[in-house]
Amino acid sequence: MTKNNASSINSHNSSQWTGMVPVDDTALAVTDTGGPGIPVIYLNGQFATQGYWRRVLAELGPGFRHITFDERARGKKSKRSADYSFEAALRDVDAVLAARGVDRVIVVGWSYGAFVAAHWTSRNPERALGSVLVEGAQPYDWLDDAMEERIRKTFRRLGWFMPLLRPTGLVPRMNAEQMANSNIELGRLARESELNPVLDNITVPTRYVVASGTSLGSKGDEQERIRTSLAGVAARNPHIEISAKVASNHDAILKKDFAAVAKAVREVAPQANG
Numbered sequence: 001m002t003k004n005n006a007s008s009i010n011s012h013n014s015s016q017w018t019g020m021v022p023v024d025d026t027a028l029a030v031t032d033t034g035g036p037g038i039p040v041i042y043l044n045g046q047f048a049t050q051g052y053w054r055r056v057l058a059e060l061g062p063g064f065r066h067i068t069f070d071e072r073a074r075g076k077k078s079k080r081s082a083d084y085s086f087e088a089a090l091r092d093v094d095a096v097l098a099a100r101g102v103d104r105v106i107v108v109g110w111s112y113g114a115f116v117a118a119h120w121t122s123r124n125p126e127r128a129l130g131s132v133l134v135e136g137a138q139p140y141d142w143l144d145d146a147m148e149e150r151i152r153k154t155f156r157r158l159g160w161f162m163p164l165l166r167p168t169g170l171v172p173r174m175n176a177e178q179m180a181n182s183n184i185e186l187g188r189l190a191r192e193s194e195l196n197p198v199l200d201n202i203t204v205p206t207r208y209v210v211a212s213g214t215s216l217g218s219k220g221d222e223q224e225r226i227r228t229s230l231a232g233v234a235a236r237n238p239h240i241e242i243s244a245k246v247a248s249n250h251d252a253i254l255k256k257d258f259a260a261v262a263k264a265v266r267e268v269a270p271q272a273n274g
Helices: 050-063 086-099 112-123 145-158 162-168 176-189 192-200 222-227 230-236 258-273
Strands: 017-023 026-032 038-043 064-069 105-110 128-134 206-210 240-245
Touching: 017 086, 026 086, 038 050, 038 086, 038 112, 050 064, 050 105, 050 258, 064 086, 086 112, 086 176, 105 112, 105 258, 112 128, 112 176, 112 192, 128 258, 145 176, 176 192, 192 230, 206 230, 206 258, 230 240, 240 258
Parallel strands: 038 064, 038 105, 105 128, 128 206, 206 240
Antiparallel strands: 017 026, 026 064
16 A cells, blocks of 8 residues: 555444555555454445445345445545556555455455456455456447447436435445546456457356346346346356346346345355365
8 A cells, every 4th residue: 555554443343444545646445344254245226335245245244355445526524536547446445455464365246346346356366366247347349339329328418416415325426427437448348359358358256146137327138138147157267157147137136135245145155274
């Protein structure tokens, strides 16, 4: 870390730590339950917060060491940054793990976080004990010029009322252009030519948990078409399996099917111990 040591706040659990971790030009709000269990780091959806994981954490219980954090400008405490790129998100994972003294870890990501988890796992085979990719990291060429314009229009339309919600932590402290650019960058990273090599390079136990139906901003069967790519991903790489396809949609999966996510974590954990 390049700034002052991360601050600590005592809680009812003497091993739990909550504080700010500096990275680059910003600082991230982090919670680490501590304890002797296998470390698991949870990577949020694009504009989501660490609270989305609470049901998964409760289902898995204290046998694991749970590390959650809010990305740049997300939640109530994480600070703004000049860099909201995907590479910055990967650096943030490294910064959080370094601050908490964790070397080897199970990586769990939802939506945008699944892409980050897949890249981090692919790049760090000696550190990733396993990974769980929840409704994300599905290779598909869904971004074209028309979709890019649709994304920009959507965020411009939402931009007028987002400042009203920022104090609640429900929306990021990013402007409409920054959010659109982040979404468009993800579309480029999702292209088969970009993402397939990343997934093919994974050498640790990896499980997908896949939703059904639509997601916020999708139309018709767009989301189901994107999910069709996973059969080929699993066929090419013996380390990757589809753990479950659940009934809930993209946006509700951590709320309604948290048990399936926890099950996938347990599936990679015994192999991680082996």
